[in-house]
Amino acid sequence: MYGEQSIQSVDIMTVILVDHLCKSFPQATATRVESVPAVDHVSLKLASGQVIAILGPSGCGKSTLLRLVAGLIEPDAGRVLYDDVDLRHIPVEERGIGMVFQDGALIPHWDVRQNIGFFLWLRKRESEVPQRVSRISQITGIGLEKLLDRRPRQLSGGERQRVGIARALARDPRVFLFDEPFSNLDAKLRTQARVELKKLLHEFPVTSLYVTHDQTEALALAHRIAIMRAGKLEQMGDFETLYRNPINLFVATFFGTPTMNLFEGVVRGHHWQGISFGGLPVRGDLEEGTRITLGVRAESIRLGGEGVPALVTAATPHYGERMQLVEVENGREHWTLVAPLDGRVLVGDTLTCTLAEVDCLFFDSVTGQRVG
Numbered sequence: 263m264y265g266e267q268s269i270q271s272v273d274i275m276t277v278i279l280v281d282h283l284c285k286s287f288p289q290a291t292a293t294r295v296e297s298v299p300a301v302d303h304v305s306l307k308l309a310s311g312q313v314i315a316i317l318g319p320s321g322c323g324k325s326t327l328l329r330l331v332a333g334l335i336e337p338d339a340g341r342v343l344y345d346d347v348d349l350r351h352i353p354v355e356e357r358g359i360g361m362v363f364q365d366g367a368l369i370p371h372w373d374v375r376q377n378i379g380f381f382l383w384l385r386k387r388e389s390e391v392p393q394r395v396s397r398i399s400q401i402t403g404i405g406l407e408k409l410l411d412r413r414p415r416q417l418s419g420g421e422r423q424r425v426g427i428a429r430a431l432a433r434d435p436r437v438f439l440f441d442e443p444f445s446n447l448d449a450k451l452r453t454q455a456r457v458e459l460k461k462l463l464h465e466f467p468v469t470s471l472y473v474t475h476d477q478t479e480a481l482a483l484a485h486r487i488a489i490m491r492a493g494k495l496e497q498m499g500d501f502e503t504l505y506r507n508p509i510n511l512f513v514a515t516f517f518g519t520p521t522m523n524l525f526e527g528v529v530r531g532h533h534w535q536g537i538s539f540g541g542l543p544v545r546g547d548l549e550e551g552t553r554i555t556l557g558v559r560a561e562s563i564r565l566g567g568e569g570v571p572a573l574v575t576a577a578t579p580h581y582g583e584r585m586q587l588v589e590v591e592n593g594r595e596h597w598t599l600v601a602p603l604d605g606r607v608l609v610g611d612t613l614t615c616t617l618a619e620v621d622c623l624f625f626d627s628v629t630g631q632r633v634g
């Protein structure tokens with residue numbers, strides 16, 4: 263009887279608008295204290311029930327952005343709106359934020375039942391706890407019931423995480439905010455926890471922001487991914503957009519595995535000319551001699567035929583995907599390509615490579631901006 267005893271109804275879902283948010287922190291240098299932006303004019307809109315993942319290198323401002331959206335810290339400029347109302351004008355108890363952190367952040371001297379039921383207890387609705395616990399167990403397929411009488415220190419990392427999520431769900435959140443919730447778990451447990459969370463978010467579509475370092479996790483859970491660098495939101499989109507249409511070199515090389523191959527070159531007679539490859543048509547308005555970096559994904563380099571000779575330096579099989587990643591070099595240049603798992607590519611071999619022209623991306627080598 264799925265769907266009958268819904269923990270929350272759709273009408274309380276929330277639209278979040280992040281509007282030119284800025285936050286700086288003082289940072290001491292050798293000679294003075296400077297104010298360094300951690301979140302720099304970030305704007306984004308989270309539709310009702312949508313999950314956006316925030317992806318970016320360490321220190322780029324992901325957690326700070328999440329804490330601003332949670333109202334845990336005040337912005338220097340800009341605002342956060344929940345359903346058109348400025349977060350600062352919403353009393354804390356009405357914000358309805360479910361936060362899940364890396365360590366689960368459970369209260370150590372309470373058992374699991376008390377931890378999950380805390381918000382219901384606050385609202386004098388503790389009688390609803392058993393029903394909610396069993397519903398969450400049912401959807402995720404995890405035996406939360408078995409854990410109810412234990413204290414957090416008697417739980418494994420994975421169990422603690424699940425209790426943290428159950429607790430956040432049990433409070434009827436308008437908004438779910440996750441900060442690398444599974445980063446303490448090993449690879450297998452992480453995949454499992456991700457699947458459980460995905461089921462929960464499907465059953466209870468709560469508007470969510472999900473901070474992670476892990477692209478696979480972001481792709482599995484989120485409708486869209488926002489890429490951050492040094493406090494700025496560089497680009498937001500689905501997998502296809504970020505993978506095929508990155509707006510600059512940073513997004514192109516940060517997103518997708520293996521890392522996009524890059525080749526330095528210049529414009530000669532409306533064509534891109536590099537060291538190994540060349541003769542690719544470029545945008546007509548690019549001036550002769552402009553330095554342009556060509557970006558090509560591993561799967562867009564073809565093997566065989568009349569191509570550029572390349573010496574195989576390594577071949578790494580990926581059995582699950584039935585392919586191997588092959589590293590090759592030609593003089594000072596080296597790149598990675600995808601080859602079938604047929605054993606015909608050996609280290610020391612010389613192959614020929616050609617580029618799939620339609621998949622070639624061009625970037626201004628100085629600014630990093632996409633130019634074709």
Ligand SMILES: Nc1ncnc2c1ncn2[C@@H]1O[C@H](COP(=O)(O)OP(=O)(O)OP(=O)(O)O)[C@@H](O)[C@H]1O
Nearest residue numbers: 287288299300318319320321322323324325326327
């Ligand atoms: N309370 C604080 N005081 C001073 N500086 C801070 C504070 N919080 C964050 N910062 C700085 O702001 C920047 C962004 O930090 P933040 O924690 O948001 O990064 P992050 O993207 O979450 O990194 P990670 O992936 O390592 O968790 C960093 O340079 C950090 O040192």
Ligand SMILES: [Mg+2]
Nearest residue numbers: 324325326441
């Ligand atoms: Mg962080």
